[in-house]
Amino acid sequence: MNATPLPPRPASLDDPLYYLHNFRSALRWIEACYVDLFDDDERDFLTRFETLPEPAQALWVRMVMRKGDTFRDDRLGYAEIGMPATAVAPLIERGWVQDDPPLSVSALWLLLTKAEIGRHLNGLLRDHGLTRGARKADMLEVLAEADLGEYPLTVWCPEISFNVVRMTRMALCDRLRLMFFGNLHQDWSEFVLADLGVRRFERVPLSPASRAFQRREDIHTYAHLHACRERLEAGEPIADILHDVPAADDNPWLENRRGKLLFLLARAREREGELAAAEGLYAQSVHPGARGRRLRMLERQACHAEALELANAAAAAPESETERQQLDRLLPRLHRRLALAPPSVTEEPVPARLEMTLPRTASVERAVVEHLSCESMPVYYVENALINALFGLLCWEAVFAPLAGAFFHPFQRAPADLLRPEFASRRETLFTRCLARLEVPEGEHGYRAVIRRTYHAKHGLESAFVQWEALDEALLEMALACLPAAHLRLWFERLLRDVRANRAGMPDLIQFRPEQGDYRMIEVKGPGDRLQDNQRRWLAFCARHGMPLDVCHVTWAS
Numbered sequence: 083m084n085a086t087p088l089p090p091r092p093a094s095l096d097d098p099l100y101y102l103h104n105f106r107s108a109l110r111w112i113e114a115c116y117v118d119l120f121d122d123d124e125r126d127f128l129t130r131f132e133t134l135p136e137p138a139q140a141l142w143v144r145m146v147m148r149k150g151d152t153f154r155d156d157r158l159g160y161a162e163i164g165m166p167a168t169a170v171a172p173l174i175e176r177g178w179v180q181d182d183p184p185l186s187v188s189a190l191w192l193l194l195t196k197a198e199i200g201r202h203l204n205g206l207l208r209d210h211g212l213t214r215g216a217r218k219a220d221m222l223e224v225l226a227e228a229d230l231g232e233y234p235l236t237v238w239c240p241e242i243s244f245n246v247v248r249m250t251r252m253a254l255c256d257r258l259r260l261m262f263f264g265n266l267h268q269d270w271s272e273f274v275l276a277d278l279g280v281r282r283f284e285r286v287p288l289s290p291a292s293r294a295f296q297r298r299e300d301i302h303t304y305a306h307l308h309a310c311r312e313r314l315e316a317g318e319p320i321a322d323i324l325h326d327v328p329a330a331d332d333n334p335w336l337e338n339r340r341g342k343l344l345f346l347l348a349r350a351r352e353r354e355g356e357l358a359a360a361e362g363l364y365a366q367s368v369h370p371g372a373r374g375r376r377l378r379m380l381e382r383q384a385c386h387a388e389a390l391e392l393a394n395a396a397a398a399a400p401e402s403e404t405e406r407q408q409l410d411r412l413l414p415r416l417h418r419r420l421a422l423a424p425p426s427v428t429e430e431p432v433p434a435r436l437e438m439t440l441p442r443t444a445s446v447e448r449a450v451v452e453h454l455s456c457e458s459m460p461v462y463y464v465e466n467a468l469i470n471a472l473f474g475l476l477c478w479e480a481v482f483a484p485l486a487g488a489f490f491h492p493f494q495r496a497p498a499d500l501l502r503p504e505f506a507s508r509r510e511t512l513f514t515r516c517l518a519r520l521e522v523p524e525g526e527h528g529y530r531a532v533i534r535r536t537y538h539a540k541h542g543l544e545s546a547f548v549q550w551e552a553l554d555e556a557l558l559e560m561a562l563a564c565l566p567a568a569h570l571r572l573w574f575e576r577l578l579r580d581v582r583a584n585r586a587g588m589p590d591l592i593q594f595r596p597e598q599g600d601y602r603m604i605e606v607k608g609p610g611d612r613l614q615d616n617q618r619r620w621l622a623f624c625a626r627h628g629m630p631l632d633v634c635h636v637t638w639a640s
Contacts (some may be wrong), residue, residue, distance in 0.1 A: 098162035102136070105143045108262055108273055111491070115293045116261050119301070127254055130176065137169035142178070142249075147271045151252045152183065154193055156244040170247055183248040184232035187225045191218065193235075193246060202239040257301065264294030264490030264498060266308050273493060283493050283544050284482045291486040294498075300336060303328055307339050311346065320350050335487050338502060341368035348375065357383050370401060370503065370582065374408050381412070390416045401503065402580045403619050431625035436604070436634040446608035446636050447590050454593060454604075460560070461593045461604075466586050467552035468561060473574045474547025475536040476519065476529055480512035481547065496546035506578040517574060520567040529570070530562045547585070564594040564601045572627055587616030589624070589631060602630035609637055 097103065113120075113128055120128075131139065140163045145153060158166040173179035185193070199221065200207070200214035207213065210228060212221050235246045249255075260266055262273070286292075295301050306328050313323050324347060331337050348363035357379050364376035373396055380389035393413055400406040413425045443449045447463050455461035462468070474481065481497065482489075485508060488497035499505050506513060522528040537558060542550055577584050589603035605621060607613070613621070613633075624631045 102140045102143050112261050119298045137163050138172040141169040151249040154244050178251050180248045180250050182234040186232045191222045286482050286489045287484050294490040303336050345369035345372050386419045404583050430622040433621050433625045433631045433633050436632045438636050439639050442638040447606045450606050459595050464592050465590050466588045467549045469573050471548045471553045474545050475533045477516040478536045480509045480516050495544035501582040520571045560594045587620045605633045607635050
């Protein structure tokens, strides 16, 4: 596959079959990207789908986008498709849809209303000591325990006025969806039904290396991991799931997903009180935070010497500031329990404290804004939005660089590895070049000009860093005039060290003093509010670097 062009623009929403045209576009995209990995079943499906009558294609797409795989034909009426029976017939003929499939009681209860149950299954209810007036959920609970088997609707309810059909190719559709999105949490409606004239995305050039999967085995491994996670969420025994977790993979992206699954299984073991088993699973996981949870398991089992050895190794190379903060709390406890001299602790600088008594309002932050803001020193409620946005605008080209494994399809607001530890290191040269612009305040290549150009050129495009509705031009210009480039660099470098943790927790408010060309940040706490860990880390960072910051504690006037 050569560099793949972006799919055609989505069909106009004025076209009643726009969803079908968009689905066809997605299939063409998948075929262009993955034809070398297709199995015979997938090739056959794509070829034969195009030969279906248009009403049958449209009905298939409608069903794919709906929840479940079993449908009443009286609820498949769409004006642009016509008679459901006519549209579904070619699908039944090809075996893609099963007519009048066997239904369990649970499936039957999902399809029927309570009134229909009372009208057509009254005898069944009576046989099990139930009345029409019972709650539908209570009826199902009793009948499910009776293990009545599976029968077609025409057997359960011979006189019912509608028919039921079931899609038989959902597993194949899920594989195609996985190839398109690179994940299984996005569904077809996100592409097929989205008004992409409103949600617009950066046009990242894609190449053979860009696709989510390079080998057929990777597709199967991902699907296997996803199935294990679904089983965990459904409450299956942990031991049964562990038996089916695939072995470590040489694909780093898939190994990260495996690490997340092991982390979740360890948490489940922890909740069951199986601390040793949980500790063993955390030890196998590469997911961020797994080492910290493993330390907690060792401590709870009183394995203090082993915990101290691991904690010291972690302290020598902490995976994040979050872990560093946890170790600062854990190490003194372990030293006490082992009767060792306490470890040295670096005292963090404390931000200045403000005390205010204000009239009660719905938002404590808004109350402080109204109290402090004036024409010469305006205050903005920005929280995380401003610093993230300035970073996103300055480093747009690095964030949206077409690296392998970063962008799988044209509808991503961020690279797939955004929250992974290697996000910054994989783009080190690009980010170095972007941040170097902070050394040039003015001129065509200076950071202010770059940020302004990006703001206007990319305005409205989806981004994980830029909330366009929170950044108007007046706020942008005020920030560029009052925020020192040195402080921007410090914030941006900290953000890159751990995007997952550090893009949140920033101070609530910022006050600009344009006449002096400076600013101060304000973290607001209302009555009973406490600083969260990620806020403490940001406040300590700002205080350590001499950034003007106050913590404002508000009490309400009685």
